[in-house]
Amino acid sequence: MVTELAEAGPLAEPIFQRKYGAPAPAHGHHLLVFCRCGEDWLPGSYLNYLEHRDAMLIGGACTDGRVLARMSEAGQAAVRDAGGLMLQAVRYGEARFASCSVGTFGHCGDARSWSVLAQCGYERLDDPHLIVRWNRRPAPWARRRLIRSVAALGPF
Known part of the structure; x- marks a missing residue:
């Protein structure tokens, strides 16, 4: 189950701390994927979307393998068959923000994350880590200006 929380x-904090060793973002839109573990629903994955001009930034993707390990074999198989928790979170986020965003930018240097994001329509830009998924193709000048503004942010 994927949901957005204000x-x-x-x-999100325990998942984010375990992956990044830093506090979870306090800003933006927080997406959590909850997993059924016996009678409990536990947060198994986190993803953050943040507005930037007329686009979105995606970041902070992390999954708690301990939660996956607590799931039943059938639950684990369902997660695998669905492509994993991050894929479900990104698909939810892209559907959620497509109408209010010209595109979503990410800063990705991880091959595993890239394999998920590529399935969702992301493409690489000239920067070695900057990626985008366009919802609408802005005019070339507007696209260049937006890409420059995102690149100027550095890793996010």
């Missing part, structure tokens, strides 16, 4: 800190 304040995800208490649920």
Whole structure:
């Protein structure tokens, strides 16, 4: 189950800390994927979307392998068959923000993350880590200006 939470800190923090060793973002849109573990629903994956001009930034993707390990074999198989938790979160996020965003930018240097994002329509830009998924193709001048503004942010 994927959902957006206005304040995800208490649920996202343990997953984010484990992956990045830093506090989870307090800003933006917080997407959490909940996994059924026996009678409980536990947060198994986190993803952040943040507005930037007329686009979105995607980042902070992380999954808690301990939650996956607690799931039943059938639950684990369902996650694998669905392409994994990150894929489900990205698909949800892209559908959620497509109408209000010209595109979504990411900063990706991880091959595993790239394999998921490529399935969702992301493409690489001239920068070695900057990627985008266009919802609409802005005029060339507007596209160049937007890409420059995102690149100027550095890793996010």
